[in-house]
Amino acid sequence: MANNSQSRTARRKQKKAKKKPLWKKILLSIVIIFIVMGLGAGATAAYWIATAPDLDESKLSDPLASEFLDKDGKAFAVLGEKNRTKISYDDLPQVLIDAVTATEDARFFEHSGIDLRRIGGAIIANIKNGFGSEGASTITQQVVEKSFLSAEKKISLKVQEQWLALQLERDYSKEEIMEMYLNKIFYGSNAYGVAAAAETYFGKEDLNDLTLPEAAILAGLPQRPTAYNPFKNPELTKERMDTVLTLMVRHGKISEKEAEEARNVDIPSLLVEKKPETTPYEGFLQQVEKEVKEKVNGADIYTDGLKIHTTIDQSAQKHVESLLTDSDANPISYPDDEMQAAMTVLDTKTGAIRAIGGRRNSEGKKELNYAIQNTTQAGSTFKPIISYGPAIEYNKISTYHQINDDKPYPIPGTNKTIRNWNRQYAGWMTARHALNQSLNVPAVKVLEEVGYDKAKEFAEGLGIKFADNKILIGDAIGGTKTEVTPLQLAGAFRAFGNEGLYNEPYSVTKVEFPDGKTVELTPKAKPAMSDYTAYMMTDMMKTVVTEGTGKTANIPGLPVAGKTGTTSLPEREGSPDAWFSGYTTNYTISAWVGGYQDEEGKREPIPDGNTQIPLEMFKSTMTELSKDIETKDFVKPDSVVEAEVEKGSNPPAKPSAHTPADKIITELFVKGTEPKETSEVFDQLDPVSGLTASFNEDSNSIDVSWNYDSDADVSFEISAQIDGGAMQALSTTEDTSMKISQVEPNAKYTIQVVAVSNEDDGSKSEPKTTTVSTGEDEPDELPGVVGLTATYNDANAIIDVSWNYNGPPASFEVSVNGQSQTVESNGLEVSGAKPGETYTISVTPIGKEGENEGVRGPAQQTSVTVPAEQTEPPADDGEDGSGNGNGNGNGDGDNGSGNEDGNVDQDGSEGRPPEEEQEPEPDEGGEGNGNSETPPGEEG
Structure with a gap:
């Protein structure tokens, strides 16, 4: 037993002795992991190195110029090939070499192409701040990158860059690499290489003439050549120069005293007076540069040798620039040199930018581009985007949608109101009329109807970015801190x-790299x-141009839609900005003018009478672009229905057979929402019955009486015809009887009675007639005709009149609206009837034989109304200069007492042109462009 026990104990000890400690297992595992990772990393690095491009000597000397192609593939600009002077290392002064190495690569002459100390520091920074936060590229690596690789921050590219840098150091001397670097770098102001930069900025052709401050400026420029441009930003240049001087002191290149003396130099005093040459189509190329920078990671249009396919239409660009350049040939008459202007032209179908005019009299030196960089309030050009568009999209309102323009609109929670630009309020009106007259109160009411969230969603889908990510009531009239550029508004x-499709406007379709790599940049459109929203808004904005505030932009024969807009200043008359955005099926153009400032930099209004200039810019450009091409009209989709509406009905109702033609308009409805009910306002009243007339010889008068069985509120028009003459109105009464005094003796009277509505004077009954004689000596009368009828035959466009006659032989005198003819038959056809007209037809028998010859029988009368045949919507009353108000049945528009009386109220007071509008500055504290708080107000 004891031996067995010892044996088991020994075995346990032996087994325990063979078991390894835990820390050793962990250490072994880590070693294995690192070996595997190392093998994997090594294999990956080997692959990246194997796929690295070869050193191509032809690409080492100079930066590669980028070529720009227009929409047809024709080159129109090359950036990078001009203003370059090649130098050798022997041409470089020591002060420049010291400044460059201290700034870019202090151990340049010591390392073998890569600097391990810098790499270590960069690794630590990248671990702390993320990959790419700090670089460790030597001058040699920068030469490799700019010659063979892209500037994207990828590990694979960094490995290839380091590998190629080692190769470059093996094949070339340090002096040759420094020479390559200083010939290759872009220094801004269209200067490539240090020699061209020295001449461009300091006028020095010999680099040995460079002073320490100048060398420090040149050494610092390549990091941000545009920002540190001494012509434009001398303050930033001075800060960068100070950094370079500090580095030179740190690395023992100069003394602190020398640095301090250099810091005291006035930067502008070093510069030449001559500015760089201009760049062709500068406004457009600024947008190209912006897109390439944003969409192609690390690409540089000045040094990367790119082939950039753009959307520019050179003929459009030249025309736009001609409108922004003062010349005798320019049809636009600007009031002064201070006015700024900008415009963009897009392809309506694709969103491609065809032209950009960035400012008036551009010098092509990267000045402020008002078309793509300067934002300002949009004024009433926002009404389709914020109010009416969302209302059609989400609420499916029609172009007839009724809005009560009754009074200034109080802003909730404030003591401010929104007013119409013309200070007039015309009651109920259509959405179409409210938009084409650019009235503010209806616009904000429609925004309230549709809701802020929906309106914001709709506008953001069109590229609008709201200030503070918040929509306000003033956005309905473009009067808050939310601002746009002409490019955004055109988009x-x-x-x-x-047809409702949107994509961000773009100027570049694709970019080709020297190595054959191609990046496609054409954006995809999305709904x-x-x-139905797109078409109905377009149709409404067509009337803005034909009969509303945009008449100046109208081009006869061209289907154009668009919207005007102006802004306002607090406590001041006038508009600091004026807009017009419009389009055809081919082109979309947004034009803006403004830019006035006082001595304190505050915005000033545009001089009186000049807010129409954007409309003139639009008209000139659209006319030029459309002159030799077909411009199709906008096609109505199946989702939209044209429907006749009885003017003034609310909710909309179809006209009845008795609705007068001038009370019928045609408007657009989303399919399924068109009117179903028929108006009864103009229904024909029941005629009188039991009409009799008798002659009272004693009083020489005729007593007339009748019955009326309907409950309708009516009066009665009584007329009389004497011996077949014209029917003359005698009187109107609400009684059912009347006495006609002092009648003519021995005459035959035909008495007519018509019921007329007291609620609407357009509604009448058919006339009823009877005859009576005022003497005993007149010959026997023939009997009158019976069964007289008149019906309109729509197929043949004729009125068919027929009757019966039971009496001696007779012919028949037929009178149609007072014009008579005699026929032998018991009927006739009346041709040439006009739609909407009412025809009164009277038939009188005339004896033909014996004692009856020439004897006239009693006249019988009937009437018929030809249905209105509306082919196109008539203008709302009040838009045609006739003083008829809004014409929407509110009691004011139709009788001339409305406030929208065409050429009077449209153009405001004191003869201001009808298109001139004013809009609000921001509401609820929104200042917009630095103006003080003011309530939303006037725009058109």
Whole structure:
């Protein structure tokens, strides 16, 4: 037993002795992991190195110029090939070499192409702040990157860069690499290489003439050549120069005293007076540069030798620039040199930018581009985007939608109101009329109807970005801190003309790299609204141009839609900005003018009478672009229905057979929402019955009486015809009897009675007639005709009149609206009847034989109304200069007492042109462009 026990104990000890400690297992595992990772990393690095490009000597010397192609593939600009002077290492002064190495690569002459100390520091920084936060590229690596690789921050590219840097150091001397670097770098102001930069900025052709401050400036420029441009930003240049001088002191290149003396130099005093040459189509190329920078990671249009396919239409670009350049040939008459202007032209179908005019009299030196960089309030050009578009999209309102423009609109929670630009309020009106007259109160009411969230969603789908990510009531009239550029506004309007499809406007379709790599940049369109919204808004904005505030932009024969807009200043008259955005099926154009400032930099209004200039810019450009091409009209989708509406009905109702033609308009409805009910306002009243007339010889008068069985509120029009003459109105009464005094003796009277509505003077009954004689000596009368009828035959466009006659032989005198003819038959056809007209027809028998010859029988009468045949919607009353108000049945518009009386109220007071509008500055504390708080107010 004891031996067995010892044996088991020994075995346990032996087994325990063979078991390894835990820390050893962990250490072994870590070693294995690192070996595996190392093998994997090594294999990956080997693959990256194997796929690295070869050193191509032809690409080492100079930066590669980028070529720009227009929409047809024709080159129109090359950036990078001009203003370059090649130098050798022997041409470089020591002060420049010291400044460059201290700034870019202090151990350049010591390392073998890569600097392990810098790499270690960069690794620590990247671990702390993320990959790419700090670089460790030597001058040699920068030469490799700019010659053979892209500037993307990828580990694979960094490995290839280091590998190629080692190769470059093996094949070339340090002096040759420094020479390559200083010939290759872009220094801004269209200067490539240090020699060209020295001449461009300091006028020095010999680099040995460079001073320490100048060398420090040149050494610092390549990091941010545009920002540190001494012509434009001397303050930033001075800060960068100070950094370079500090580095030179740190690395023992200069003394602190020398650095301090250099810091005291006035930067502008070093510069030459001559500025760089201009770049062709500068406004457009600024957008190209912006897109390439944003969409192609690390690409540099000045040094990377790119082939950039753009969307520019050179003929459009030249025309736009001609409108922004003062010349005798320019049809636009600007009031002064201070006015700024900008415009963009887009392809309506694709969103491609065809032209950009960034400012007036551009010098092509990267000045402020008002078309793509300067934002300002949009004024009433926002009404389709914020109010009416969302209302059609989500609420499916019609173009007839009724809005009560009754009074200034109080802003909830404030003591401010929103007013119409013309200070007039015309009651109930259509959405179409409210938009084409650019009235503010209806616009904000429609925004309230549709809701802020829906309106914001709709506008953001068109590229609008709201200030503080918040929509306010003042956005309905473009009067808050939310602002746009002409490019953004054109992009939004383009979607209305493109069946509701939107994509961000773009100037570049693709970019080709020297190594054959191609990056496609054409954006894909997405639906921003329904096709019914796009079409109905377009149709409404057509009337803005034909009969509303945009008449100046109208081009006869061209289907154009668009919207005007102006802004206002607090406590001041006038508009600091004026807009017009419009489109056809081919092009969309947004034009803006403004830019006035006082001595304190505050915005100033545009001089009186000049807010129409954007409309003139639009008209000139659209006319030029459309002159030799077909411009199709906008096609109505199946989702939209044209429907006749009885004017003034609310909710909308179909006209009845008795609705007068001038009370019928045609409007657009989303399919399924068109009117179903028929108006009864103009229904024909029941005629009188039992009409009799008798002659009272004693009083020489005729007593007339009748019955009326209907409950309708009516009066009665009594007329009389004497011996077949014209029917003359005698009187109107609410009684059912009347005495006609002092009648003519021995005459035959035909008495007519018509019931007329007291509620609507357009509604009448058929006339009823009877005859009576006022003497005993007149010959026996023939009997009158019976069964007289008149019906309109729509197929043949004729009135068919027929009757019966039981009496001696007779012919028949037929009178149609007072014009008579004699026929032998018992009927006739009346041709040439006009739609909407009422025809009164009277038939009188006339004896033909014996004692009856020439004897006239009693006249019988009937009437018929030809149905209205509306082919196109008539203008709302008040838009045609006739003083008829809004014409929407509110009691004011139809009788001339409305406030929208065409050429009077449209153009405001004191003869201001009808298109001139004013809009609000921001509401609820929104200042917009630095103006003080003011309530939303006037725009058109």
